[in-house]
Amino acid sequence: MLRALIGALLVLAVIAGVVGGVIWWRTKSSAQDDRRQAAASFVTAWEKGDRHGMWEALTPAAQARAPEVDFAASYRRAYRAAGVRELRAGTPGDEANGHIAVPVVVTTADFGELRGTVQVPVKGSKKDAGVEWDPMLRLPGLRAGEAVHKRSGTPVSRGEIIAADGTLLDATALGASIAGRPGAEGGKPTGLQRIFDDRLAGHPAERLLFGKRVIARTKAAKGRDVHTTIRPALMARAANALGDRLGGVAVIRPRDGAVLALAGLAVSAPQPPGSTFKIITAAAALEDGKATPATTYPVRTAAVLSGTQLRNAGGESCGGTLTESFIESCNSVFAPLGAKVGAKKLVAAAERFGFNEEPRIPAAKPSTISPPSKLPDDLAVGAAAIGQDRDLATPLAMASVGATIATGGVRAAPRLSRLQKRVRKRAVSTKVAHQVREMMLGVVRSGTGTAAAIPGVEVAGKTGTAELRPNSSDPKDADAWFVAFAPAGRPEVAVAVMLVGAGFGGTAAAPVAREVLQAAL
Structure with missing residues (x-):
């Protein structure tokens, strides 16, 4: 009986020991998991440059020793001295002797890559688990008490x-x-x-x-x-053609987007592009199958959209085929056509031509069209389709629109140096671009842009008269625009001219474009 009792007690003791061991192991394992998670959070935030997230992963004691402001400042100083551009961290290892090893690669501006394994000290459990931070953690290879410095020699000469x-x-x-x-x-x-x-x-x-x-x-x-791609003599000619008038001129080489000349407000003051935007509207309608060059429209002086009348620029009657309507720049055709294309597809087409894009040219403002949500009805879409509503463009942007048609529908984003990557994207199909080019040739041959014609050179163009005040007959209440490229068969240059408060594009802006084209060719 006694032996049986002793045996039972021994069994219970063994069981208790095993259970205690399991509980101890589980507690230890849980604490290690807590510390590993803290180290992982620290490393993730470190890669992102999230100093607050890094500091949040520290133990309470480490936070007390290194307040967040001081903690962040110590990293800024070290990174500035080393010229750090990027940090990449590998997967944290297992905990050993209170540290978790993390492989780190730091990319610097001048010193290449700094590689090493950072031993991240960890401590605590549950809510107190965290990184026991030390300044050595700022860069791989740092030792206790070391500051990070950069020493420079004699300054070098600057390039031109x-x-x-x-x-x-x-x-x-x-x-x-x-x-x-x-x-x-x-x-x-x-x-x-x-x-x-x-x-x-x-x-x-x-x-x-x-x-x-x-x-x-x-x-x-x-x-x-x-x-750079800038031609000073051409830029001087463009400025001379602009004279003392308020406006801008931009000249682009279509095949690669090289900016050859800028003058006046070429990039800095977006204005309503008026009927030059019909290049985009025509392309969008043709691409979407909403029209063909031979589609016919009523001859009239105005169109009514959402109960509001949109009249032709001079109050004239026009219509006929899409080509004829483009040549005569009929608002009464293109406003309803834009509404038929619809807000989403019209805006998408404009963006393919470079609208709502951040230019790569110094001081250049983006050219913009309202998002579809801000074009709630046919009137708003129709007005945007004829370059009004809230459409805003620079001569640089509209020269790029002309250049895109010139290259068969592939847009090369404007650039000022070959050091800038050539960015080419298709805006419309080759077929559609050629159809729009034929329309633009008609504008200069017999339409609103005959003043841009150059003997012996095929010029493709589009006029624009952007109303600054609705239904005003005063030329000062409209910006004059002209977009062109030449020679039309093998385009070498695309030009856009904008004159503030100068009236009709065909009479005010087209002659300036002709002079600049002649100088460029």
């Missing part, structure tokens, strides 16, 4: 911005406005000096130090020149 003819772009006032300055207000570059600052500036010989240890070195690199 060169025009297409080999002269300095800033040799003229017009060129200087595009080139910008290497150090403007607050010491920050402007214009092309800002866009290509890294290339132009170069850098002296440099050393990266952790404390007194040299971690990396770079040799001096002189600033390199930036060659």
Whole structure:
């Protein structure tokens, strides 16, 4: 009996020991999971540059030693000295001796990649589990008490911005406005000096130090020149053609989007594009099968959309085929046609032609069209389809629209240097682009744009008269536009002209475009 009792007690003791061991193991495992999760949160936030998220992953004791403001500042100082651009972290390992190993690769501006394994100290459990942070965690390879420094040698010479003819772009006032300055207000570059600052500036010989240890070195690199596509003589001719009138001129090479000349308000003051926008509306309608060049429309002086009358620019009667209506620039045809295409497809077409896009040209404002949600009825869509409503465009953007038709429907985003990547995207099919080109040829041959004709050269164009005040007969209440490219068969240049408060595009803007085209060719 006694033996049986002793045996039972021994069994119970063994069971209790096993259960206790399991509980201890589970508790330890749970605490390790808590610490591993804290380390993972720290590393994830570290990769994102989320200093707050990193600090939140610290233990309460570490947070007390390194308040969040000081914690973030210590990383900013170290990153600025090392020129950190990106940090990539691998998968955290298992905990060993209170640390979790994390492989880290840091990409710097001048010193290449810094690689190493960072030992992330962890401590605590449950809500107190976290990273026991130390300043050594800022960069791989840092040791206790080391600061991060960069030492630079003698400054190097800065590169120049060169025009297409080999002269300095800033040799003229017009060129200087595009080139910008290497150090403007607050010491920050402007214009092309800002866009290509890294290339132009170069850098002296440099050393990266952790404390007194040299971690990396770079040799001096002189600033390199930036060659642009700007033709100063053409830009001067464009400015001369513009004269003292308020407006802008932009010239583009269609095949690659190279900007050859800018003058006046070419990029900085978007205005309603008026009937030059019908290039896009015609392309959208043809592409969507809503019309063909031979589709016929009533001859009339105005159209009624959503109970409101939209009249032709001069109050004239026009209509006939789509081609004839384009040549005569009939609002009474194109406003209802735009409504038929619909808000979504009209806006999508405009965006394929470059609207609502951030330009890559210094100081250039985007050209915009309202989103479909802001075009609630046929009147709003119809007005947008004829370049009114809230449509806004720069000469640069409309030159790009003309250039897109010139290249058979492929748009090359405007650029000022071959260093900028050539971005080409199809806006409309080749067939549609050729159909619109034939319409634009008709505008110059016999329509509203005959003033842009050049003997011996086929010019394709489109006039625009953008009302600034509805139903006004005063020319000062309308912007004059003209978009053109030539030679139409093998286009070399596309031009857009905008004159503020100058009236009809065919009489005011087309002659300016002709003069610029002649100079460009």
